[in-house]
Amino acid sequence: MTKECYHIGGARPHKVGSGPQAWKLTPMEKSKRFERIEAVLIMVALVSLWPILLGYHALWYRAWLVAVLGFMVWVTVRRMGRIRAGADEAKRKRDEQERGGRPPFLG
DSSP states (O other), X not given: OOOEEEXXXXXXXXXXXXXXXXXXXXXXXXHHHHHHHHHHHHHHHHHHHHHHHTTOOOXXXXXXXXXXXXXXXHXXXXXXXXXXXXXXXXXXXXXXXHHHSOOOSOO
């Protein structure tokens, strides 16, 4: 028999008695984790611009900037996907409310 167990200091559920501890994060926890990673990557990208503004032009640094650009493309794609999903959800809720909502006031 397995049951959910929560650790003190962090609510990460896992199955007790199911062998090795395999942490199972909820989709919301995964989303929050990726949002934090994205925020850190944005901060790293902003800090990475300073050396170029101060005149540092090493070859390895330009390669780093290309890598940072790739990370920023990844962040942009993920954020646009979340924006689209949110817009679709809002549209679905609005359509659902219009179909099953209150009857028109004077119509």
